[in-house]
Amino acid sequence: MADASTRRGWYTQAVSIFDALDRQRPLLTLALTLALPMVGSACVEVAGEDEGETGEAGEAGEAGEAGATGQVPCTENNQCPDDMVCVADGDCLSPFGLNYQVRVSAAYVDFTKDGGAAWDPLGGDPDPFWTLTVDGVEVFESEPVDNETTAMWGGGALVEIQSDTEIGIRIEDNDANFHDPIESVTWPGLPASILHEGRYGGTGTNAEYLVEFILVD
Numbered sequence: 001m002a003d004a005s006t007r008r009g010w011y012t013q014a015v016s017i018f019d020a021l022d023r024q025r026p027l028l029t030l031a032l033t034l035a036l037p038m039v040g041s042a043c044v045e046v047a048g049e050d051e052g053e054t055g056e057a058g059e060a061g062e063a064g065e066a067g068a069t070g071q072v073p074c075t076e077n078n079q080c081p082d083d084m085v086c087v088a089d090g091d092c093l094s095p096f097g098l099n100y101q102v103r104v105s106a107a108y109v110d111f112t113k114d115g116g117a118a119w120d121p122l123g124g125d126p127d128p129f130w131t132l133t134v135d136g137v138e139v140f141e142s143e144p145v146d147n148e149t150t151a152m153w154g155g156g157a158l159v160e161i162q163s164d165t166e167i168g169i170r171i172e173d174n175d176a177n178f179h180d181p182i183e184s185v186t187w188p189g190l191p192a193s194i195l196h197e198g199r200y201g202g203t204g205t206n207a208e209y210l211v212e213f214i215l216v217d
């Protein structure tokens with residue numbers, strides 16, 4: 001079909017295309033360099049899927065865990081095992097025997113009491129405040145937030161929490177005579193996982209609320 005001169009023609013054309021590519025090599029190199037991060041991450045994902053079934057990939061995972069226990073300095077709790085916290089010098093430690101700023105940071109109270117009655121005798125929204133007890137002793141009472149179903153607080157109390165420290169939280173509607181209970185929770189000893197998370201989200205019949213445990217060390 002094609003005689004020798006036509007083949008030579010193709011050859012010459014091919015050579016000139018390669019020459020052109022060669023001249024553009026710096027540009028191609030630049031383009032590849034820019035594309036590499038994307039290509040790289042795609043490769044990692046594919047490799048993970050492929051090697052996930054092999055034993056060796058599993059061992060690599062264990063090595064990562066070992067690093068998180070202390071060899072690699074941590075900067076936040078979620079770099080530590082689920083029952084540990086990250087302290088200021090970068091070590092993952094037991095969460096107990098350390099100081100925490102404890103507070104209810106938010107409460108979202110229902111518009112009425114459980115059963116449908118208004119929070120106040122003459123109607124009106126609740127006036128939430130919260131108290132903290134440690135081993136049965138009240139150590140902190142927040143300011144009330146007047147006539148709001150959504151309340152937020154800063155501050156709180158500094159508490160050294162041991163594994164058997166009893167922590168109690170009570171959220172109430174501030175009233176002249178009798179404070180209507182909103183929600184309460186008591187831990188005979190806080191689970192390490194809550195201190196690791198640094199927070200506890202509660203849901204009751206009258207409100208949802210968030211308790212924070214902020215490590216201070």
Ligand SMILES: [Ca+2]
Nearest residue numbers: 119120175180
């Ligand atoms: Ca009330």
Ligand SMILES: [Ca+2]
Nearest residue numbers: 124125126147
């Ligand atoms: Ca009120």
